[in-house]
Amino acid sequence: xxxxxxxxxxxxxxxxxxxxxxxxxxxxxxxxxxxxxxxxxxxxxxxxxxxxxxxxxxxxxxxxxxxxxxxxxxxxxxxxxxxxxxxxxxxxxxxxxxxxxxxxxxxxxxxxxxxxxxxxxxxxxxxxxxxxxxxxxxxxxxxxxxxxxxxxxxxxxxxxxxxxxxxxxxxxxxxxxxxxxxxxxxxxxxxxxxxxxxxxxxxxxxxxxxxxxxxxxxxxxxxxxxxxxxxxxxxxxxxxxxxxxxxxxxxxxxxxxxxxxxxxxxxxxxxxxxxxxxxxxxxxxxxxxxxxxxxxxxxxxxxxxxxxxxxxxxxxxxxxxxxxxxxxxxxxxxxxxxxxxxxxxxxxxxxxxxxxxxxxxxxxxxxxxxxxxxxxxxxxxxxxxxxxxxxxxxxxxxxxxxxxxxxxxxxxxxxxxxxxxxxxxxxxxxxxxxxxxxxxxxxxxxxxxxxxxxxxxxxxxxxxxxxxxxxxxxxxxxxxxxxxxxxxxxxxxxxxxxxxxxxxxxxxx
Numbered sequence: 001x002x003x004x005x006x007x008x009x010x011x012x013x014x015x016x017x018x019x020x021x022x023x024x025x026x027x028x029x030x031x032x033x034x035x036x037x038x039x040x041x042x043x044x045x046x047x048x049x050x051x052x053x054x055x056x057x058x059x060x061x062x063x064x065x066x067x068x069x070x071x072x073x074x075x076x077x078x079x080x081x082x083x084x085x086x087x088x089x090x091x092x093x094x095x096x097x098x099x100x101x102x103x104x105x106x107x108x109x110x111x112x113x114x115x116x117x118x119x120x121x122x123x124x125x126x127x128x129x130x131x132x133x134x135x136x137x138x139x140x141x142x143x144x145x146x147x148x149x150x151x152x153x154x155x156x157x158x159x160x161x162x163x164x165x166x167x168x169x170x171x172x173x174x175x176x177x178x179x180x181x182x183x184x185x186x187x188x189x190x191x192x193x194x195x196x197x198x199x200x201x202x203x204x205x206x207x208x209x210x211x212x213x214x215x216x217x218x219x220x221x222x223x224x225x226x227x228x229x230x231x232x233x234x235x236x237x238x239x240x241x242x243x244x245x246x247x248x249x250x251x252x253x254x255x256x257x258x259x260x261x262x263x264x265x266x267x268x269x270x271x272x273x274x275x276x277x278x279x280x281x282x283x284x285x286x287x288x289x290x291x292x293x294x295x296x297x298x299x300x301x302x303x304x305x306x307x308x309x310x311x312x313x314x315x316x317x318x319x320x321x322x323x324x325x326x327x328x329x330x331x332x333x334x335x336x337x338x339x340x341x342x343x344x345x346x347x348x349x350x351x352x353x354x355x356x357x358x359x360x361x362x363x364x365x366x367x368x369x370x371x372x373x374x375x376x377x378x379x380x381x382x383x384x385x386x387x388x389x390x391x392x393x394x395x396x397x398x399x400x401x402x403x404x405x406x407x408x409x410x411x412x413x414x415x416x417x418x419x420x421x422x423x424x425x426x427x428x429x430x431x432x433x434x435x436x437x438x439x440x441x442x443x444x445x446x447x448x449x450x451x452x453x454x455x456x457x458x459x460x461x462x463x464x465x466x467x468x469x470x471x472x473x474x475x476x477x478x479x480x481x482x483x484x485x486x487x488x489x490x491x492x493x494x495x496x497x498x499x500x501x502x503x504x505x506x507x508x509x
Contacts, residue, residue: 034356035406037065038072039439045076046410052096059104068355075348077101079412082341085334086415095150098341099124102144103131118158118166125151125173129212139344145177145214146337152177153332165206168194168251172208175258180214184262191262194255195283207295208254210247217261223300230296246296253291253298256284260305281305342416346375367392370407370446374416377453386457389450393474396447397481407449409442409488421452424491441487447478448492455496459503468500475500 001014044058055077062069078101081094128148132141155170175190210224227246249257263277288294288302353368373388407413409425428435435441455471475496482489 037069038406039408041069041073041076042408042410042412045073045080046412050077050080050097051093052100055097055100059101068352071348071352071355074101075345075352076412078341078345078348079415082338082345083411083415085338085341090150090332090334090337092154095147095154098147099128099151102140102147103127118155118170121151121155121158122166122170125155125170126209126212129173129177129214132214139340139347142181143337143340143344145181146332146340149174149177150332150337165251168197168255169206169208172251172255172258173212175255176213176216179216179258179262184266188259188262188266191255191259194252195259195287197252206251207248208251210249210297216258219301219304223297223304226300227297248295249297249301250291250295252287253284253301256280256287257301257305260284342378343375346371346416367395367446367450370450371416373450373453374407377418377457378416382457382460385453386461389453389457392450393447393454393478396450397474397477407444407446409436409444418456420495421492424495425488428487428491435487443486444488444492445482445486448482448489448496451475451478452492452496455500455503459499465504465507468503472497472500 001010001017004010041058041062058073059070062073077097081090081098084091084094125148128144128151132144132148152170152174155166171190171193175187175194178184178187178190210220213220215221224247231246260277260280263280284305285302288298291298349371350368353366353371356366356368369388370392373385373392376382376385376388414422414425428441432441451471451474454474455468458467458471475493479493482493
C-alpha cells in the first residue's frame with residue numbers, strides 16, 4: 001500500500017492498515033498474553049454468576065478484542081452450565097444463557113419475558129426449533145433439540161399452560177423432538193397426552209407449524225410440498241393472493257399421526273404392547289371425521305395413512321396404554337444435555353486451537369487435539385486418547401510449546417478429568433484453601449496432562465512394560481522443562497511416575 005501514496009487518502013489508508021495490524025499482532029503474536037486472556041475468561045465464568053446480561057456483555061467485549069475469543073468464551077459457558085446442572089438443576093437463567101450463547105441472541109427483554117409467560121416460552125422453543133437442520137445429527141443440532149425440550153417443559157410449568165392450545169402444542173412439539181432423537185416411547189406418551197385432552201376448541205386457531213418440524217418422514221415432506229403447490233394453483237386460478245398459511249397441521253390429528261409413526265417403528269422393533277396399530281389408525285380416522293374444519297394438509301396426510309402402509313390386522317401392543325399414562329407432566333432428563341454441552345465445548349475448544357495454530361505456528365508448535373484426547377478418555381475411547389496424546393506429547397516436547405494454552409484446575413475443566421486428577425487438585429485445596437486464588441496453583445500444562453493420559457490409556461489397554469518405560473523417558477525429559485512454581489505440574493509428574501512404578505512392579509510379579 002505504501003508503494004503508492006500520491007494522495008492524502010492513500011497515505012491515510014496505508015497508515016491505518018499498519019495501526020490495525022499492530023493492534024492485532026500485539027495480541028496474536030504474544031502467546032503469554034493470549035493465555036492470560038483465556039485465564040481471565042475462565043476466572044470470570046467460574047467465580048461469577050452467569051446471567052443473560054453478563055453473557056451478552058462478555059460476547060460484545062470479546063468480539064471487539066479478537067474475533068475468535070467469543071468461541072473460547074462459548075466453550076467455557078457450556079462447561080460452566082454443565083457443571084452447574086450436575087450440581088443442582090437447569091434454572092431458567094442458565095437455560096436463557098445457553099440459548100443466548102448458542103444463537104448469539106441479544107434480546108435480553110425477550111428472554112426475561114419468556115420466564116413469566118407460557119406463550120413467550122413456547123416462542124423461545126419455536127425459535128430454537130427453526131434453526132435445527134433436517135439432515136444432521138451433529139452436536140449442535142442435538143444440543144438445540146435438548147434446549148427446545150427444556151423450553152417446552154418450562155412452558156408446561158406455567159399456570160396459564162392449562163389453556164388447551166398451549167398444552168397441546170407444547171406436548172406435540174415435545175413428541176416431535178423425542179421422535180427425532182429416537183425416543184419413541186416418550187414421543188408416544190406426549191402424543192397420548194394431546195389426544196386424551198378433553199377440549200380442543202381453542203386448538204383450531206393454533207396449529208402445528210410445518211416450518212418448525214425437523215425431518216420426520218417422506219410423507220410429511222410430500223404433504224407440505226403438495227399443500228404449497230395447491231395454494232399456488234389456487235392463487236393462479238383465482239387470480240388473487242392467498243393469505244392463509246397452508247404449511248400447518250391440526251394439532252390433534254398430527255398427534256395421532258405421529259403416534260402411528262412411532263407404533264409402526266416399535267412394531268418393527270418387536271417392542272411388546274397392549275393396543276394395536278390398527279386401533280390407533282381407527283382413532284385417527286374417527287378424529288378426522290369429527291373435526292369441524294379440515295386443512296388441506298390433514299386431508300393429504302389421511303390419504304397416506306389410508307394407503308396400506310399403516311393398515312395391518314396384526315395386533316401389536318403399545319408400550320403404554322392410554323389408561324396407564326399419568327396426566328402429570330414429565331420433566332427433562334438433563335443428563336443428555338450435560339453430555340452434549342461437554343462435547344459441544346470440546347468441539348469449540350478444538351476449533352479455537354485450530355485457529356490458534358494459524359496465528360502462532362511461526363513462533364511455537366501448537367497441538368489442537370488435547371481436549372479431544374481428554375474427552376475421548378472420559379468416554380472410554382482409550383485407543384483414540386492414546387494416539388492423540390502421543391502425537392501431542394511429541395509436539396509439546398519442543399521448547400516453549402507449552403505456553404500457548406493451559407488447562408485450568410477450575411470446576412469447568414475438572415468435570416472432564418478422572419478421579420485421580422480431581423483428588424490431586426482437591427488435596428491441594430485441603431492443604432491450602434487460598435491456592436485457588438493463585439494462578440501458579442491452578443495451572444496444568446497440556447504436556448503433563450497429555451503424559452498422564454498416555455500412561456492411563458496404556459495401563460487400561462494392558463501395554464507392555466517396554467511401552468511404559470518409553471513414556472517414563474518422556475516424563476523425565478519433560479520434568480526439566482516444567483516451571484517449579486506451578487504446583488499441579490510437579491504433583492502430576494510425581495503421580496505419573498508413581499503409577500508407572502506400581503504397574504511395572506505388578507507386571508513383573
